[in-house]
Amino acid sequence: MTAQIDQILRKHPEARRDSLIPILQEVQDAQGYLSREAVVKVGEFLSLPASKVYGVATFYNQFRFQPVGRYHIQLCRGTACHVKGSADVLDAVCRLLNITPGQTARDGLFSLEVVACIGACGLAPVININGEFFAGVTRDSVAEIVDSYRRKADPDGQDH
Amino acid sequence: MITIEVNGKRVEAEKGEMLLAALRRAGIHVPTLCNLSNLMPSGACRLCVVEVEGQRNLVPSCAFPVAEGMKVQTHSRRAVRARKTIIELLLADHPDDCLYCVRNRNCQLQSLAEELGVRERRYSGARHDYKVDTSSPSIVRDPAKCILCGRCVRMCEEVQGVSAIDFVGRGSSTRVGTAFEQGLNVSSCINCGQCIMVCPTGALREQSYIKEVLDAINDPERIAVVQHAPAVSVTLAEELGLRGGTDICGQMTAALRALGFQRVFDTAFTADLTIMEEGSELAHRVATGGVLPMFTSCSPGWIKFVETFYPECLPNLSTCKSPQQMMGAIIKSYFAQREGVDPSKIFVASIMPCTAKKFEAGRPEHGHDGLSDVDAVLTTRELARMIRMRGIDIQSLVPQGADTPFGERSTAGKLFGASGGVMEAAIRTAHFLLTGREMTNLKVQEVRGLDGVKEARVRIGDLELGVAVVSGLGNARRLLEEIRAGRSDLHFIEVMTCPGGCVGGGGQPIGADLEAVAGRMKALYLIDRDEPVRVSHRNEQVQRLYREFLGKPLSDKAHHLLHTHYVKREVIA
Numbered sequence: 001m002t003a004q005i006d007q008i009l010r011k012h013p014e015a016r017r018d019s020l021i022p023i024l025q026e027v028q029d030a031q032g033y034l035s036r037e038a039v040v041k042v043g044e045f046l047s048l049p050a051s052k053v054y055g056v057a058t059f060y061n062q063f064r065f066q067p068v069g070r071y072h073i074q075l076c077r078g079t080a081c082h083v084k085g086s087a088d089v090l091d092a093v094c095r096l097l098n099i100t101p102g103q104t105a106r107d108g109l110f111s112l113e114v115v116a117c118i119g120a121c122g123l124a125p126v127i128n129i130n131g132e133f134f135a136g137v138t139r140d141s142v143a144e145i146v147d148s149y150r151r152k153a154d155p156d157g158q159d160h
Numbered sequence: 161m162i163t164i165e166v167n168g169k170r171v172e173a174e175k176g177e178m179l180l181a182a183l184r185r186a187g188i189h190v191p192t193l194c195n196l197s198n199l200m201p202s203g204a205c206r207l208c209v210v211e212v213e214g215q216r217n218l219v220p221s222c223a224f225p226v227a228e229g230m231k232v233q234t235h236s237r238r239a240v241r242a243r244k245t246i247i248e249l250l251l252a253d254h255p256d257d258c259l260y261c262v263r264n265r266n267c268q269l270q271s272l273a274e275e276l277g278v279r280e281r282r283y284s285g286a287r288h289d290y291k292v293d294t295s296s297p298s299i300v301r302d303p304a305k306c307i308l309c310g311r312c313v314r315m316c317e318e319v320q321g322v323s324a325i326d327f328v329g330r331g332s333s334t335r336v337g338t339a340f341e342q343g344l345n346v347s348s349c350i351n352c353g354q355c356i357m358v359c360p361t362g363a364l365r366e367q368s369y370i371k372e373v374l375d376a377i378n379d380p381e382r383i384a385v386v387q388h389a390p391a392v393s394v395t396l397a398e399e400l401g402l403r404g405g406t407d408i409c410g411q412m413t414a415a416l417r418a419l420g421f422q423r424v425f426d427t428a429f430t431a432d433l434t435i436m437e438e439g440s441e442l443a444h445r446v447a448t449g450g451v452l453p454m455f456t457s458c459s460p461g462w463i464k465f466v467e468t469f470y471p472e473c474l475p476n477l478s479t480c481k482s483p484q485q486m487m488g489a490i491i492k493s494y495f496a497q498r499e500g501v502d503p504s505k506i507f508v509a510s511i512m513p514c515t516a517k518k519f520e521a522g523r524p525e526h527g528h529d530g531l532s533d534v535d536a537v538l539t540t541r542e543l544a545r546m547i548r549m550r551g552i553d554i555q556s557l558v559p560q561g562a563d564t565p566f567g568e569r570s571t572a573g574k575l576f577g578a579s580g581g582v583m584e585a586a587i588r589t590a591h592f593l594l595t596g597r598e599m600t601n602l603k604v605q606e607v608r609g610l611d612g613v614k615e616a617r618v619r620i621g622d623l624e625l626g627v628a629v630v631s632g633l634g635n636a637r638r639l640l641e642e643i644r645a646g647r648s649d650l651h652f653i654e655v656m657t658c659p660g661g662c663v664g665g666g667g668q669p670i671g672a673d674l675e676a677v678a679g680r681m682k683a684l685y686l687i688d689r690d691e692p693v694r695v696s697h698r699n700e701q702v703q704r705l706y707r708e709f710l711g712k713p714l715s716d717k718a719h720h721l722l723h724t725h726y727v728k729r730e731v732i733a
Contacts, residue, residue, distance in 0.1 A: 049323035
């Protein structure tokens with residue numbers, strides 16, 4: 001992890017504070033999230049306090065501070081999905097997994113990200129789990145979808 | 161100079177200045193919540209909006225430059241209505257618990273709501289489920305009361321150079337927090353409390369230890385002893401609603417006795433003791449080629465700052481404990497022995513101008529045999545609260561003197577309360593220790609005053625010392641960077657965490673401007689002008705303490721009780 005961050009920073013020898021966001025994006029692309037270590041290291045590299053780096057990163061929905069789960073759910077909250085009831089679906093997912101957007105469930109199985117528009121408005125409301133799309137989801141159907149992934153992870157159901 | 165027209169009257173303004181500055185000079189009251197003097201305007205709160213002829217929208221006067229012939233209406237119906245709406249919106253998600261709030265009757269949000277005639281709740285917003293952060297021994301943060309004016313963030317970053325806190329999140333979920341929203345105790349916060357001083361509401365306040373102190377006073381098994389710092393007696397009057405810049409040391413001592421403390425000691429006594437130890441340490445370092453420049457160590461915010469951000473400079477810090485901790489150490493050793501009491505029965509409270517002192521008192525490397533040097537620290541504000549709680553009318557009290565053996569002080573020790581005071585006291589005594597003669601003129605004008613950085617070359621006999629006096633840690637950071645870059649003409653540097661020194665400390669009365677801080681400073685210098693004993697080495701009781709107990713400065717016993725060591729800290733945990 002540390003070596004990977006150092007490697008990214010080495011690619012930006014002349015970087016100043018205006019490079020903060022591109023560097024954070026690279027780190028997240030490489031590691032899936034921004035660890036505490038990454039925030040502190042990037043801050044030291046750019047002479048920015050950790051509080052400021054964290055403040056900037058939390059301003060943008062794209063950054064997350066926990067590693068993604070085995071199944072990463074992207075839930076669309078674009079206009080079309082909203083009209084078709086995505087708020088309800090989001091509420092259902094949060095309750096099912098007991099997490100809020102940006103978080104990862106304690107067992108590490110699921111993580112949730114809210115995205116503005118996936119560009120699949122004809123399928124609204126839509127979610128995407130590890131690249132697989134689900135169209136026209138509802139409060140009830142999303143529970144079934146989540147369950148199917150749970151079974152996939154643990155076919156015998158012994159852990160539950 | 162240019163002329164503008166405000167509310168139909170001519171007002172002089174300086175070219176290039178912001179409208180708000182011209183309005184204030186002309187005595188026109190335009191409210192602000194985010195404005196901080198000496199810092200660039202942020203334009204966040206919009207309370208200072210005024211109407212300017214030719215502008216379609218209201219303009220924020222804090223960030224709008226004046227122009228010749230400009231016509232301004234500061235209190236038009238539209239401007240006042242806009243301000244009132246802003247306050248109503250700020251109140252929409254405010255807890256409304258003024259009766260229980262430490263800032264009740266001293267809150268800018270409250271007084272603006274009153275001033276603008278807010279009498280009903282027009283907007284009701286969703287409340288956030290924010291937790292109060294009580295993790296720090298010095299500062300309590302209650303985000304529910306925060307109005308996001310950003311003053312604390314800017315104070316922490318731009319004045320103190322610490323940046324422990326910043327805005328987190330976006331839009332309606334924006335809040336102020338530390339990195340990863342950890343407790344302040346594990347953040348890079350240095351506990352100075354300057355954020356409290358600029359907070360317009362009760363979102364930031366000191367961690368209070370009034371209950372612990374009252375418990376100790378009322379416990380017949382314990383002996384409650386109190387010490388008061390040099391900067392408290394010249395600010396307490398303000399907090400009690402009396403005239404600022406007056407010294408009420410005698411009445412305060414009487415009040416402390418009325419509160420039930422069995423002994424009242426003056427921390428300026430151990431300030432004199434600090435000068436003996438620190439002066440000897442400096443002379444030793446100069447003579448033996450030790451690490452220079454030497455930094456003073458009385459300001460606990462500064463100590464944590466060095467430990468966190470400049471650990472390579474730890475050897476430059478004087479090993480002397482601060483006067484507060486020295487007092488605690490000798491109370492629980494020499495005083496306990498003298499009185500024949502078990503030191504574990506003694507409760508040492510201190511009244512400090514400072515929130516970082518609360519953290520310092522809990523430092524594990526201080527204290528002996530499982531006993532802390534100091535058991536509880538109250539700020540000037542908390543002392544005033546206790547005095548009011550007990551119905552003591554300070555003005556009617558007959559002034560009293562402090563107790564022996566730690567009641568005597570020189571005026572040099574008293575000067576510790578102002579930025580430059582430690583330096584001036586040290587120079588006076590160093591001169592005597594190195595030449596055997598007193599200085600002909602004890603006043604060291606170059607190190608006095610409110611400037612954040614003061615430098616001087618001082619001749620003592622054959623020796624020429626380069627000295628610097630810094631207050632406000634942003635200034636300290638700049639000086640440390642110069643030293644890092646190779647600057648080597650300085651031998652001794654006094655650093656005070658808070659701008660102006662302890663008279664402007666984070667435990668002092670809230671709402672003081674620079675003029676008020678200057679008034680507090682002046683009160684200390686008047687004491688120095690008018691009293692006979694003006695050098696630390698003439699403090700008879702300090703000399704007696706050395707004769708009877710400590711031996712001489714830097715003796716083994718002095719090292720054991722009065723000196724300490726420092727630790728490198730990670731920036732965040």
